[in-house]
Amino acid sequence: MKQVSILLFSVLILTLSKVNAQNNIPHLNKNGTATQLMVDNKPFLMIAGEVHNSSASTIEYMEPLFPKLKAMNLNSVFVTLAWEQFEPEEGVYDYSLVDAIIDNAKKNDLKVCLLWFASWKNGESSYAPLWVKKDTKRFFRVKTKAGKEIETLSPFCEATKQADAKAFGQLMAHIKSYDKDQTVILMQPQNEVGMFQQIDYNPISLELYEQAVPNQLMAYLKKNKSHLKPYLRDAWVASNFKTKGTWKEVFGDTPESRAFFTTWQYATYINFVAKSGREKYNLPMMVNAWIVQKPEDLPGVYPNGGPVSRVMDIWKAAAPDIDIQSPDIYLTNFKKIVAMYHRDDNPLLVPESSAKVGRAYYAFGQHDAICFSPFGIEDAADNFVFTKSYEVLHEVEHLIKKYQGTGKMKAVLQEGNEEYNDVYLGNYKLKVVYEKPNQPSFGIIIQESKHEFIVIGMNLTVFFSSEKKDTVGYIGQVYEGRYENKKWVATRLMNGDETYHHSRLRVFGRTFETTEDIIKETKKEGEPDAYSPATKQKIITPGVYRVITYER
Known part of the structure; x- marks a missing residue:
């Protein structure tokens, strides 16, 4: 009897969980x-x-x-x-x-x-x-x-x-x-x-085009007049912002008017x-x-x-x-x-x-x-x-999910001939320089606290400076690492050659060395050769870094 009760209870819990899942769509x-x-x-x-x-x-x-x-x-x-x-x-x-x-x-x-x-x-x-x-x-x-x-x-x-x-x-x-x-x-x-094409030349379409702009659209335009997309606003301004009339009367007899109608x-x-x-x-x-x-x-x-x-x-x-x-x-x-x-x-x-x-x-x-x-x-x-x-x-x-919508997360991406981008977080200005122009150069930067930053990416160099008056910002420590089950694990404390004595963060990324088969690689954290060129073929993928700064 006890086993039957347990089974019925389990079925009830499973049924309720399915119902809740459907409710929380x-x-x-x-x-x-x-x-x-x-x-x-x-x-x-x-x-x-x-x-x-x-x-x-x-x-x-x-x-x-x-x-x-x-x-x-x-x-x-x-x-x-x-x-x-x-x-x-x-x-x-x-x-x-x-x-x-x-x-x-x-x-x-x-x-x-x-x-x-x-x-x-x-x-x-x-x-x-x-x-x-x-x-x-x-x-x-x-x-x-x-x-x-x-x-x-x-x-x-x-x-x-x-x-x-x-x-x-x-x-x-x-x-x-x-x-x-x-x-x-x-x-x-x-x-x-x-x-x-600019319009459907069916008789139904052409007849509707000669009728008034729908009230629903005019109400939206009036309500959002100050921040409409320029393409739409510029067409509307030509009629001195008419609030009623046909598509031609409100937006002109133009390709734009026919496009709005379509x-x-x-x-x-x-x-x-x-x-x-x-x-x-x-x-x-x-x-x-x-x-x-x-x-x-x-x-x-x-x-x-x-x-x-x-x-x-x-x-x-x-x-x-x-x-x-x-x-x-x-x-x-x-x-x-x-x-x-x-x-x-x-x-x-x-x-x-x-x-x-x-x-x-x-x-x-x-x-x-x-x-x-x-x-x-x-x-x-x-x-x-x-x-x-x-x-x-x-x-x-x-x-990423935690810091979305907070203003404490920024990103960089090299496009074209861009050499660097400036990023502002808290009191700090980060000059992000794109390295290795023939390889992907990108990253996400998160300010976790006043003096702690997480940088995720590859092929970047980041300089930190303070925007606070009469204050100089410095890099105090740089860690390379990873997250395991959302917990930070430091794999290397970087100094000396790897940060040029804390003058910058060098976002090497994670390096994979290979001879023939990409599957049989030996994973390494970070660029192994600070000054001399690498002697083996390498594949670079994004890495994760924690930077501790200070001001004086």
Whole structure:
């Protein structure tokens, strides 16, 4: 009888824990100036990667992929789910792929952002089901100025919007029912949306363009007039800030006006889809952008209607059920782009990027990012520096989460011909010099107390000076080390040659020496040759340093 009672009690506890898990679903939470993604009611950094578009198109192909991702030190992955496979016939749903994604991710201790490739992907509509593609009368397409229908589904088609939203709602309801351990923590409806022209020349579109700007948008513009994006504000100022009228009257008969109109339509469409899903399972929602490649590019050169930085405010007004607008960044000016997207009402999340791991450190350390995720992540499986750099991010993620939103954490990243950056923390100015220009040079700097700093990175030299009047700042001690289970372990006290007698911190990184096989390396902490060149091939990955300063 006693054993039966214990068994019943265990079942009750397990049931309650599942109920609590469903109640405490992933959500966003403000912490100081940062917005954090909460998973199991704790901040979660998505140290992530996005797999290729077709990598999860069959169970056979995806199964061996997930252990590889785990071995790369990811804790989360962006995975595609196509509408054409989820609803191959209207009203007939196939859950096998989404279940396999959840099961394989869970087995490898990975969290998931599902990418709903449905009406649009990269400004095209190739992932829509065949029953949608074939019925061009019911699901009509974008028209060119010459009246030709192109392959892209029109954002003005009510039937497509309703069908997409219905399928997405069904997906979200199934995830809620199936994913009891909340492996899926984030959703992205559509991908890099927009059309490669300034406006859809369908009669419905052209008729709406002659009507008044929606009150919802005008109310937003008036409320946020003082800090609108310049691209939008400059178009509005030309009409002396008209507060009512048609799109032409408020913004002029210009490419910008047509772009704002097109953006409003895409954003309201996708918000409808997102809301339909959130009503079934209220996970955070994000959208991503094929960003403007050149400042002089007109709408339509890039997908017109997507959440590019120029029109973020229109998306904020039109799509309240979208939490985050995110940039896909393959351009070289990473720092400038992330600064455009990181706003008080828009936390930074990078869902696609080239696999330059210094970008991850900069995004997390400088902009309190929720996520960094290179695209085609499986291609970086043999990139030793990337894998080890992600490992170090896991080592220090408790610090990153702790100091997000406090103003006590900064980051540096060498771009182009930059030689150094100045960082200010407390009373100290840190001049961070980039070393070894042909190798990655980046880092995160955290001020733990008035005179204690943690520096995580590689190929940097850091000079400390006091900004306090009539005071000189000095380096007192430098330790090289690591964190084990969030506890600091000092592996070397650095002085003399290693710090040039405490005139600077030399962020060597962790050195791996090898002859042929990268797997059979001998790990060493820090550069072994202070003055003379190394005699063996070396691989450098980020290291962790603690600096004690003093003033007099």
